[in-house]
Amino acid sequence: MGRRKIEMKVVEDSSSRQVTFSKRRTGLFKKANELATLCGAEIAVLVFSPGGKPFSFGHPNVESIADRFLNQECPKSKFRVSKNDEKAGRLNQQLEDMESQLEAEKKRGLVLDKAVLKAKGLPLKGKPPSFGELSRADLRKMKASLEALRENVKEKASEMEASSSLLLLANGRRDSYDCC
CATH class of the missing domain: 3.40.1810.10 (Transcription factor, MADS-box)
Structure with missing residues (x-):
C-alpha cells in the first residue's frame, strides 16, 4: 500500500x-x-x-x-533593537508581580495557619496535633481548606505556566530578530 x-x-x-x-x-x-x-x-x-x-x-x-x-550573548556589532522589547518587558514585569504575589500569599498562609492553631488552643511550636486529637468537624474543615488550597495552587500554577510560556515565546521571537 x-x-x-x-x-x-x-x-x-x-x-x-x-x-x-x-x-x-x-x-x-x-x-x-x-x-x-x-x-x-x-x-x-x-x-x-x-x-x-x-x-x-x-x-x-x-x-x-x-x-x-x-x-546567550549576541555579538554587539549585529545587535538590533526589537519591537517586542517593550512587550517582553511588560511580560517580565507581570511575571515578577505574580511571583511577589505568590510570596505574599505564602506569608499570609503561614500567618493564617498560626492564627488557626492559636484560636483552637493548639501549640504554635513543636509537633502538630495528630489526627486522633482533632474532632470530626475539625477534620472536615481541614479537608475543605486543603481542597480549596489545592485548587488555588493549581490555578496559580496554571497562570504562572501560561505567563511563563508567553514570556518564552515573546523572548524567543525577540531573540530570533535580535541576534545574528
Missing part, C-alpha cells in the same frame, strides 16, 4: 485536527528524543494545541534549555 503524500493545508474538521495534532506532536517529540539521544544534542520543543494548551519536550529539560537560549 505505501504512504501517500498529504497536501499541506489546515485540517478543516476540528476533531480530525485534534487527532492529527496529537499524532504529529507525538512524532515530533519522538524525533526530538532520537536527535538528543543519537547526537547528544540539548533540545526543547514547545507546542500549543489548537485549543491553546501547551505541550513541551526537553532534553535534559525544557527549563534549562530555555534559560540557556534566553541568556
Whole structure:
C-alpha cells in the first residue's frame, strides 16, 4: 500500500485536527528524543494545541534549555533593537508581580495557619496535633481548606505556566530578530 503524500493545508474538521495534532506532536517529540539521544544534542520543543494548551519536550529539560537560549550573548556589532522589547518587558514585569504575589500569599498562609492553631488552643511550636486529637468537624474543615488550597495552587500554577510560556515565546521571537 505505501504512504501517500498529504497536501499541506489546515485540517478543516476540528476533531480530525485534534487527532492529527496529537499524532504529529507525538512524532515530533519522538524525533526530538532520537536527535538528543543519537547526537547528544540539548533540545526543547514547545507546542500549543489548537485549543491553546501547551505541550513541551526537553532534553535534559525544557527549563534549562530555555534559560540557556534566553541568556546567550549576541555579538554587539549585529545587535538590533526589537519591537517586542517593550512587550517582553511588560511580560517580565507581570511575571515578577505574580511571583511577589505568590510570596505574599505564602506569608499570609503561614500567618493564617498560626492564627488557626492559636484560636483552637493548639501549640504554635513543636509537633502538630495528630489526627486522633482533632474532632470530626475539625477534620472536615481541614479537608475543605486543603481542597480549596489545592485548587488555588493549581490555578496559580496554571497562570504562572501560561505567563511563563508567553514570556518564552515573546523572548524567543525577540531573540530570533535580535541576534545574528
